[in-house]
Amino acid sequence: MNFWLELLLKLALILAVMLPGALVVIFGELKISAHMQSRIGPYFAGGRYGWAQPLADGLKFMQKEDLVPAAADSMVFRLAPYIVLMGTLATYVIIPFGPDLVVENLDLGLFYLLAVSSLTTLGVLMAGWSSGNKYSMIGGLRAAAQLIAYELPLVLAAVAVAVQAGTLSLNGIVASQAETVFTIGGFDVALPFVLKGQIIGFLIFVTAGLAELSRIPFDMPIAESELTMGYLTEYSGLRFTMFFLGEYAGMVAMAAIVSTLFLGGYYLPFVDADLLNVVGPLVLVAKVGLMCFLFIWIRWTFPRLREDQLQTLAWRWLIPAALVNIMLTGIAKVVL
């Protein structure tokens, strides 16, 4: 019974942190984007700062009609949002919030993560095909081609981290970033992987991660000016909300993964392991917030890439660079 209670508590904790986290990121996107464009942004729902805007949006979406177009393949159409959301939420389970604050510390953590997140491609293709709309179809194909092209550099960058850490377990990866690199004046200094030789890997991972999220320099699949809304065109009401929530939950998940793999995860220097179980979640949330801000900042900085530029970037630059990165990491690891 104790086992079940612990498990449920951990799952509840994860959901309690991550799902509101997605809402916070939605609000952040609205407000930060607004300020970057010299607008005020939401200011009505929830007092002066408009903090309740995402909730109000959600409630509004809930009152909308849930339409399944006549031309759609209704079963596949209804199923697609579940697949997308499932692929995203399943990654939450293995993200460590502290040395013991992890729902499941899988030995194969990293591998599991990449396997599960490849389900999203399937959901997107299902959504695009089943809508019976040519915009959805083109958007779905573009999105899937982009997701698979950028999954490779993403995974290859992660392999280099696994080589350096010598493990696929996410807890193990954080632990190896907590190892002392050198000592100054009695203080043991530990460096995260981004400062320990994985800077190229970090850049590749973040670029590919943005493309996996279909966020603005890589938002070709849902390019409004030519495809209305891509594979989401026919979705309305709460089914659209599921995709929307999945997108932002995916953003939080991606930020958490980047923090764990490259930025030291929950680790904070000079704090011992027991206290780290308390401080750890806050540290991780701070890093996730930082990464999400970076994602939003990039959105308002770069123009959208064309489909051919997008594919060229992945195949000609990121994948060869990631392969070289792996070999260099391996050689460095053997020599040192």
Next chain:
Amino acid sequence: MTLVDYLPIALMIILAVGFCVVMLLLSWRVGPRNPTPEKLAPYECGIVPLQDPVERFPVKFYMVAMLFVIFDVELIFLFAWAVNFESFGWAGIGAMAIFVALLVETLVYVWKRGALDWNVARRLRNRRVVAPDPAEKAA
């Protein structure tokens, strides 16, 4: 015991699906249900759709998927190598270097062959403007 290891994941998936179903049921209670033929028609920004979306698409999408399958299989081996990296040392590096070299060769072949050129049509068109086809000139 691996089954117990995956229990949280199964529970998480059940929770995620349950969450969606509850939300959809709520929406079913709250939202209107009044479909009309116009609403159920494919959305094309107000224009009446002229044809079904059964056109043929460029084969390059398929090329990307094919290349992805090849690289995905290679990734599996990279992971198997990365886990045990410590115990292989230089022998492992050598074996993986040959493997990666062949992988890069695949990529170079595809690249040179032009499967990564997404803009061939336009480039051909531009070339024709510069140097018109001799056969066309004769005619």
Next chain:
Amino acid sequence: MSLTDWLSTPENWVFLVIALPMLAAAVKLVTTTNVVHAALYLVVTLAASAAVLLLLGAEFVAWTVVLVSIGAVVVLFLFGIMITRAPMGREATLSHPRSVKLAAAAVSFALFALIGGAAVDAFTSQPLTEPADATRTGALGEVLFTRFVIPFEVVSVLLLAALIGGIVLARRDPGETAGGGL
């Protein structure tokens, strides 16, 4: 082993929970007349087989099935279907005459008997032994890079050959036709 013994092990219940939907999905996979639906039933079947592999303790192989078979091969199938016809609804050409169906059934049952017989013959009733070391993935890598290192390198040549074959089939040389190679 009697049926009650078999049912008293919790693993077997889990196996039933996985295997019955898998069987149903496999039957639907061959009987459905919509190609895209068939591909999606294939996803269910593959996911269930990954779950069976997890049940056997082969984690790495299980997630490989998810990553490669579901995440890549089925996506390739779907791409292939969608860029050519993307048929919505039923497709008449997929229903064959009875004689063809019977022949297909006979062939698949023969294959099932062959593979099943071989598996039973190879392992008879000896239980699977858990490897002593904790990380089975490590053991897999160990074997791959010591005993099977030559086949491992040959695999990458095979993949190269597969890709060249695919490109030759799917793509014309840019010079072959005027606007070709799109």
